[in-house]
Amino acid sequence: MRAAVYQAAGHVTVEEVPDAALVEPTDAVVRVLRSCICGSDLWSWRGVIQRPAGSRLGHEFIGTVEEVGAKVTTVKVGDLVVAPFQWSDNTCPACQDGIQTRCDHGGTFGAPGTDGGQGEAVRVPQADGTLVAVPGGRASVDDAQLPALLALTDVMATGLHGAVLSGAGEGDTVVVIGDGAVGLSAVLGAKAVLGAERVVLMSRHEDRAAVGRSFGATDVIAERGDEGIAAVRELTGGRGARHVVEAVGTPGSWEMALGMVRVGGGIGAVGVPHTMPQLPLFPVVRDHLTVRAGIAPVRHYLPDLLERVVSGRLDPSPVFDLTLPLEKVADGYTAMDERRSIKTVLAG
Template identity: 75%
Template sequence: MRAAVYQSAGVVEVVEVPDASISDPKDALVRVVRSCICGSDLWAYRGIIDRAAGSRLGHEFIGVVEAVGSEVTTVKPGDFVVAPFQWSDNTCPACLDGIQTRCEHGGTFGAPGTDGGQGEAVRVPEADGTLVVVPGGLESTDPHLLPGLLALSDVAATGLHGAVLAGVTEGSTVAVVGDGAVGLLAVLGAVKILKAERVILMSRHDDRAALGRSYGATDVVAERGEEGIARVRDLTDGLGVRHVVEAVGTPESWEMSLGMARVGGTVGAVGVPHTSPQLGIFTPFRQHLTLRFGIAPVRHYLPDLVPRVMDGSYDPGAVFDLTLPLAEAADGYLAMSERRSIKTALAG
């Protein structure tokens, strides 16, 4: 089969790789319908972190089950499924706490020795604890819903998780730091799922700001740093916001997030740090902040989110502004790296 592999910084190629196959009785073999490129895939592409030459890429995909191992009971061949970006048994202590991204039998697609999502098929370990079936199957699913379902595999659930960690509830005022797909989908999750009343999106890209507004952002702040903090305070009677979603993960975005939080406020952090940011604890102390961290347990959210996408009440798919055939994955990486695309989907 064919799959995207990382060759070196800036070089992604779609090449022939060994066919995905079942190797454990808990596995499922899934034929990929759509996959996509993640902001985190760009870290190696841009040379920020190391990645082994020849390693497989991609951890977000939806597809159709082709075969299952002998112990799999909840999915069967022909099922249309959403895969979270990590697999999980859904039965260990962390999973039972709703933190499937710390499953003791879990792992991430695309890690060494596993199939990546950006390929024709994927071996899915712990299939029962990982895959969530889309009712009705692929044939009866409106193709316009595919981007929304694909977004559930990571960014939509991650954005929502950020808003959940930030403590957003009905009527909340929330600020979202980061206008990538995760930040934009934090806006959508805060508004559509958690019923926030006011959402301030930090964005200085017109296209992203416009999408953010369409997702329900009530205010957009283009300024950064101290100026951005001052603008948010101006918008909130000088007090700052009770809920901040940190969806970037850099020292600069952290400084903004901490600076705009109201005394007693909460920062929900889903911007995975790819460097090693250190956080001074004086500001959190002085401001009585709550900081909540975590890589989104997508599997925890899927049973709720899949029906919302299917009934049209929640549409995270608009973050995909470019869709390419798998064979053209390299163009997708370049488009995202050059910020010509918010998020690129790969079809077929």
């Protein structure tokens, strides 16, 4: 089969690789219908983190089940399935706590030694605990809905998780720092899933701000740093926002988050850069803050989000603004690296 292969920084090719195949009786093999490129895939593309030459790429994909192991009971051949970017057994103590990204038997697609999403097919370990089937099957979903389902594999659930971690709920004011696909999804999650009333997006890119507005952002603030903080404070009667989603992960974005959050407020952090800043405790103590963070347990949110997408109540697909065939995956990396694309779909 064909799959994207990492060669070196700035050099990704599509190669003939061994077909995805069952290894354990709890595995499934999924034929990929759509996959995409993640902001985190750019770390190795940019040479910021090391990745072994020859390793596979991509952790976001949807597809149809082609084969299942003897012990798989919840999905069957032919099912249209959505895969979270990590597999999980969904039964261990961490999974029972809703933290499937710390599953005792979990792992990430595209990690060295595994199949990546950016290929024709994927071996899915722990299929029962990982895959969620679209109830009506492939026939119930037209092609135009596939990107919306694809967005659930990572960014939509990750953005929502950030909003959840910030403590946002019905009627609340939420500020989202970060206008990448995750930040935009946080806007949509806060508004459409959690029912926030006022959602402020920090964005200086008009194309991204436009998606943010279509997702329900009530305000867009282009300023950064102290000016960005001042603008949010002005919008919130001087007191700051009760809920801030930190979807960047740099020292600068954390400074903004700490500067604009209201006394007693919450910061939900899903910005995970390759290096992690230190958090100054003083403002956390002084301002009675709640700081929550974590790699989003997509599987936890997937059944609900899937139902919303299939029923037409949620459409995160506008985070995708470029579609390429798998063979042109390198063009997608380049487009995202150069910020010409927010997020690129690979189709066929």
